Amino acid sequence: MSALIIFGLLALLLITGMPISIALGMTVLIYLFALTKVPIEAVAMKLFTGIERFEIMAIPFFILAGTFLTHGGVARRMIRFANALVGHWHGGLGLAGVVACALFAAISGSSPATVVAIGAILLPAMTRAGFPKEFGVGAITTAGALGILVPPSIILVMYAVSTNTSIGALFMAGIVPGIVLAFLLGLVTWERARRFDYPRQPKASWRERRIALRESIWGVALIFVVMGGIYSGVFTPTEAAAMSAVYAFIVAVFVYRDLKWADIPKALLEAANMSAMLLYIITNAILFSFLLTYENIPQAMTAWMLEQGFGPVMFLLIVNLLLLLAGDFMEPSSIILIMAPLLFPVATKLGIHPVHFGIILTVNMEIGMVTPPVGLNLYIASGLTRMGLTEVTIAALPWMMAMLAFLVLVTYWPTLSLWLPGRLGML
Numbered sequence: 060m061s062a063l064i065i066f067g068l069l070a071l072l073l074i075t076g077m078p079i080s081i082a083l084g085m086t087v088l089i090y091l092f093a094l095t096k097v098p099i100e101a102v103a104m105k106l107f108t109g110i111e112r113f114e115i116m117a118i119p120f121f122i123l124a125g126t127f128l129t130h131g132g133v134a135r136r137m138i139r140f141a142n143a144l145v146g147h148w149h150g151g152l153g154l155a156g157v158v159a160c161a162l163f164a165a166i167s168g169s170s171p172a173t174v175v176a177i178g179a180i181l182l183p184a185m186t187r188a189g190f191p192k193e194f195g196v197g198a199i200t201t202a203g204a205l206g207i208l209v210p211p212s213i214i215l216v217m218y219a220v221s222t223n224t225s226i227g228a229l230f231m232a233g234i235v236p237g238i239v240l241a242f243l244l245g246l247v248t249w250e251r252a253r254r255f256d257y258p259r260q261p262k263a264s265w266r267e268r269r270i271a272l273r274e275s276i277w278g279v280a281l282i283f284v285v286m287g288g289i290y291s292g293v294f295t296p297t298e299a300a301a302m303s304a305v306y307a308f309i310v311a312v313f314v315y316r317d318l319k320w321a322d323i324p325k326a327l328l329e330a331a332n333m334s335a336m337l338l339y340i341i342t343n344a345i346l347f348s349f350l351l352t353y354e355n356i357p358q359a360m361t362a363w364m365l366e367q368g369f370g371p372v373m374f375l376l377i378v379n380l381l382l383l384l385a386g387d388f389m390e391p392s393s394i395i396l397i398m399a400p401l402l403f404p405v406a407t408k409l410g411i412h413p414v415h416f417g418i419i420l421t422v423n424m425e426i427g428m429v430t431p432p433v434g435l436n437l438y439i440a441s442g443l444t445r446m447g448l449t450e451v452t453i454a455a456l457p458w459m460m461a462m463l464a465f466l467v468l469v470t471y472w473p474t475l476s477l478w479l480p481g482r483l484g485m486l
Contacts, residue, residue, distance in 0.1 A: 119334035120300035125167035132317030134176035146260035150252025160202035174203030193454035201458035344396030386427020
């Protein structure tokens with residue numbers, strides 16, 4: 060009964076148009092003060108102790124690093140490098156976009172930032188080269204979602220904070236699935252370009268490829284700074300996030316010199332706004348998780364599912380359907396912070412590895428970024444191209460089908476996620 064009241068109250072507040080972060084906090088306060096005798100001091104204490112975690116500091120640092128790189132010309136150089144590698148294949152510029160999105164995702168940790176940085180440059184270039192606008196929009200909109208899965212991923216950090224799972228293990232677990240998904244999206248891009256005979260770029264010489272690599276190497280090196288530092292034990296994930304922000308600042312200001320000193324306050328303000336928004340959501344979601352635990356809802360849900368005889372296969376099917384539905388109406392950070400504490404106890408009771416479960420949830424969030432009516436990548440692509448939301452959605456459908464197939468693969472083949480962190484001794 061308590062679960063129905065809590066989620067009914069949350070749904071009612073969301074229907075009024077209230078932002079998810081405020082709705083979460085209001086649900087907790089109304090329920091606790093109206094139906095329980097929990098003292099207000101306990102709520103205030105939980106509000107501060109819940110956010111007072113070292114791992115959460117990684118979020119603003121990764122956001123700051125992505126902001127510096129977005130303003131610092133890294134995306135343009137990565138597109139040139141990717142085009143030099145694959146531009147001569149069928150749909151070369153589209154393939155270059157997928158490769159560039161994968162590379163930029165690995166240094167920004169943000170899906171919307173990836174779509175903006177790569178799409179703003181590449182989509183007009185594809186139109187000028189003779190590609191249909193729908194082809195470029197479909198490829199970039201979906202490939203931009205790699206920013207959620209490819210480490211360093213802010214969503215993976217949030218999952219780790221919600222479930223006390225190792226951030227380092229989650230980062231390593233996202234590498235192989237990220238590469239496989241990038242390959243599948245590239246395969247769809249190549250196949251459609253071959254079928255419709257879209258333009259191909261002249262093949263770059265090895266000298267041109269070396270020049271493109273040399274120009275982009277400073278940005279690409281950030282991947283090795285973060286992942287190498289975490290794996291070698293030189294940095295904790297939070298320290299790696301701080302190092303990535305310092306490194307990105309040096310590259311953008313002193314190496315590439317595309318980020319001028321006069322633009323730094325604007326970049327800092329942009330990163331601060333994004334960080335504040337996410338941290339506010341996290342704070343209220345932690346309160347919501349506290350309420351669920353106080354009412355023993357996760358434990359009751361676990362017991363009910365076990366009584367129904369649900370095994371791992373059926374449970375994961377239900378989880379995927381639930382998260383895909385939630386992704387149509389909520390943004391990823393909110394879904395993770397609400398659903399992870401609720402579903403995690405059931406998953407562990409059924410023997411599903413916490414790291415594998417985190418990757419499953421993250422892939423669902425990727426798909427949510429490209430599904431209407433709340434898919435943020437769709438809105439960004441629509442704004443970049445002046446296409447309607449329905450047009451962008453239809454254009455992205457072939458790539459979305461590949462993402463759904465990948466979701467089935469990553470759900471029921473745990474080795475795809477667990478092989479690399481297992482080999483590195485992180486599980």
